Amino acid sequence: xxxxxxxxxxxxxxxxxxxxxxxxxxxxxxxxxxxxxxxxxxxxxxxxxxxxxxxxxxxxxxxxxxxxxxxxxxxxxxxxxxxxxxxxxxxxxxxxxxxxxxxxxxxxxxxxxxxxxxxxxxxxxxxxxxxxxxxxxxxxxxxxxxxxxxxxxxxxxxxxxxxxxxxxxxxxxxxxxxxxxxxxxxxxxxxxxxxxxxxxxxxxxxxxxxxxxxxxxxxxxxxxxxxxxxxxxxxxxxxxxxxxxxxxxxxxxxxxxxxxxxxxxxxxxxxxxxxxxxxxxxxxxxxxxxxxxxxxxx
Amino acid sequence: xxxxxxxxxxxxxxxxxxxxxxxxxxxxxxxxxxxxxxxxxxxxxxxxxxxxxxxxxxxxxxxxxxxxxxxxxxxxxxxxxxxxxxxxxxxxxxxxxxxxxxxxxxxxxxxxxxxxxxxxxxxxxxxxxxxxxxxxxxxxxxxxxxxxxxxxxxxxxxxxxxxxxxxxxxxxxxxxxxxxxxxxxxxxxxxxxxxxxxxxxxxxxxxxxxxxxxxxxxxxxxxxxxxxxxxxxxxxxxxxxxxxxxxxxxxxxxxxxxxxxxxxxxxxxxxxxxxxxxxxx
Numbered sequence: 001x002x003x004x005x006x007x008x009x010x011x012x013x014x015x016x017x018x019x020x021x022x023x024x025x026x027x028x029x030x031x032x033x034x035x036x037x038x039x040x041x042x043x044x045x046x047x048x049x050x051x052x053x054x055x056x057x058x059x060x061x062x063x064x065x066x067x068x069x070x071x072x073x074x075x076x077x078x079x080x081x082x083x084x085x086x087x088x089x090x091x092x093x094x095x096x097x098x099x100x101x102x103x104x105x106x107x108x109x110x111x112x113x114x115x116x117x118x119x120x121x122x123x124x125x126x127x128x129x130x131x132x133x134x135x136x137x138x139x140x141x142x143x144x145x146x147x148x149x150x151x152x153x154x155x156x157x158x159x160x161x162x163x164x165x166x167x168x169x170x171x172x173x174x175x176x177x178x179x180x181x182x183x184x185x186x187x188x189x190x191x192x193x194x195x196x197x198x199x200x201x202x203x204x205x206x207x208x209x210x211x212x213x214x215x216x217x218x219x220x221x222x223x224x225x226x227x228x229x230x231x232x233x234x235x236x237x238x239x240x241x242x243x244x245x246x247x248x249x250x251x252x253x254x255x256x257x258x259x260x261x262x263x264x265x266x267x268x269x270x271x272x273x274x275x276x277x278x279x280x281x282x283x284x285x286x287x288x289x290x291x292x293x294x295x296x297x298x
Numbered sequence: 299x300x301x302x303x304x305x306x307x308x309x310x311x312x313x314x315x316x317x318x319x320x321x322x323x324x325x326x327x328x329x330x331x332x333x334x335x336x337x338x339x340x341x342x343x344x345x346x347x348x349x350x351x352x353x354x355x356x357x358x359x360x361x362x363x364x365x366x367x368x369x370x371x372x373x374x375x376x377x378x379x380x381x382x383x384x385x386x387x388x389x390x391x392x393x394x395x396x397x398x399x400x401x402x403x404x405x406x407x408x409x410x411x412x413x414x415x416x417x418x419x420x421x422x423x424x425x426x427x428x429x430x431x432x433x434x435x436x437x438x439x440x441x442x443x444x445x446x447x448x449x450x451x452x453x454x455x456x457x458x459x460x461x462x463x464x465x466x467x468x469x470x471x472x473x474x475x476x477x478x479x480x481x482x483x484x485x486x487x488x489x490x491x492x493x494x495x496x497x498x499x500x501x502x503x504x505x506x507x508x509x510x511x512x513x514x515x516x517x518x519x520x521x522x523x524x525x526x527x528x529x530x531x532x533x534x535x536x537x538x539x540x541x542x543x544x545x546x547x548x549x550x551x552x553x554x555x556x557x558x559x560x561x562x563x564x565x566x567x568x569x570x571x572x573x574x575x576x577x578x579x
Contacts, residue, residue, distance in 0.1 A: 043411070046457035046483075048526040068410040074329050081410065114328075117336035121407040124369045126335055133327060162351040162362040164331075199357065229357045232365065 009258045013280035034061040064108045072128045073114035109154035129164040130174035139181035156187035159195040159233035172210025189220040222262040236265035251287040340406045384501040420444040438492035448486035448521040452528040455484035475551035480575040484523040
């Protein structure tokens with residue numbers, strides 16, 4: 001098998017793996033530096049889902065991304081569900097000498113939100129109020145998850161369509177406080193910050209500037225849908241020009257960070273997704289070159 | 299399916315002792331917000347949540363809350379459509395949306411895994427068939443839904459285990475009569491007074507011609523997973539009765555008559571992978 005694997009994904013752009021593309025990716029051994037798996041879709045007890053999971057992990061570096069934990073919820077954390085995720089985190093397959101964390105999915109990420117409503121589920125990412133109480137509550141739960149998994153996790157900022165009257169932090173300050181309190185890493189979704197800028201009139205770059213940049217281990221990029229009065233984080237379009245601009249500004253703050261193209265609805269042909277990936281890769285390459293140059297000068 | 303583990307009970311106890319009232323107040327505040335979402339999404343009562351948030355003239359509090367309400371209800375309705383595609387074709391997209399709206403209102407999601415959503419849909423359809431005139435001519439609809447639910451479950455079922463022939467061959471003859479065979483987890487059985495197999499097959503994309511298929515008035519069907527895909531097979535009554543008895547843990551001593559009438563004996567069922575193990579009653 002030709003080597004399609006980089007030595008580190010920190011300077012690489014990847015794509016979210018979608019079922020429509022799996023056969024093509026496996027059959028043609030499509031060279032993609034890394035994939036992100038929406039872990040909730042990969043928890044089947046058997047069948048094709050499990051077979052594909054084994055094959056993908058065997059061949060490519062992967063990260064796991066969850067939507068079902070309800071990290072900010074008030075119901076007890078579901079350690080059975082987390083146990084299933086832990087089992088995938090411990091799968092050994094990918095084996096390429098010299099690669100950081102070889103043999104296992106690289107990390108697990110979840111959202112700074114809640115989705116469980118007592119005994120019911122929203123299957124959506126519902127925003128928390130930006131309060132000191134929320135910070136302590138979710139940071140405590142992140143620590144519980146990290147203790148259970150035995151590793152640091154990444155948490156992601158969410159898009160939102162409403163702001164609570166009781167908010168006492170800006171979004172950037174809120175996230176900064178959580179990740180420092182929980183001692184976890186950050187998945188920075190540039191598109192979500194842009195969506196919130198439009199929906200709430202906040203300055204997205206100002207929020208990003210307020211984050212602890214050394215903790216940013218992954219960046220998400222996606223397309224939104226314009227509804228005239230607001231925009232929806234629909235993941236059904238190419239990344240917008242405004243979001244590319246914001247991404248470039250973000251990289252200047254964080255340095256090169258593993259970047260993912262998310263496209264979950266109206267999923268296009270793989271080539272279109274790969275073109276978006278390549279665009280992100282160009283930004284990353286420029287940032288990497290710029291860091292290298294400045295290091296040489298110093 | 300999901301249960302709380304000890305780790306979490308410990309952490310809750312620890313939090314309650316150490317942080318006391320402050321935590322209780324905090325949690326009750328977050329619980330109040332979550333209650334407001336629950337009312338907005340599943341009871342169409344948006345007032346409580348609207349009172350907690352900002353709005354503008356262009357993007358009102360109601361519209362903001364409706365984004366979340368529509369997201370959840372849309373996700374659940376799409377899940378039903380994905381699980382029951384033939385039912386959707388039989389009643390049409392618009393009527394299926396109405397059915398979905400009624401179902402989602404009656405059955406909020408109670409499982410984080412969306413693959414588990416929609417299990418009560420066949421029963422709901424059965425009740426609606428009895429209540430709605432326009433569904434009288436689709437009396438078989440609930441059984442088609444049941445078939446689709448079986449296919450859905452078979453697709454996600456655990457993989458088969460290999461039958462332990464060595465252990466089986468070492469059993470003494472006195473042990474045989476108490477043997478209970480285990481059917482593969484991906485096998486589901488159903489019968490219907492309607493020719494639902496032909497109806498289902500004629501709505502697949504496969505090139506198989508259904509014109510020549512004998513539309514037996516009473517269908518016995520086995521659903522299983524083969525080559526990673528869930529499939530439905532029309533089987534005869536004797537095999538159906540045998541497989542059903544095995545599924546219900548009937549000991550070998552009471553399978554004699556059923557085995558005599560069945561076109562497949564136990565060895566064939568094992569060779570086919572339908573029977574994957576055994577234990578003693």
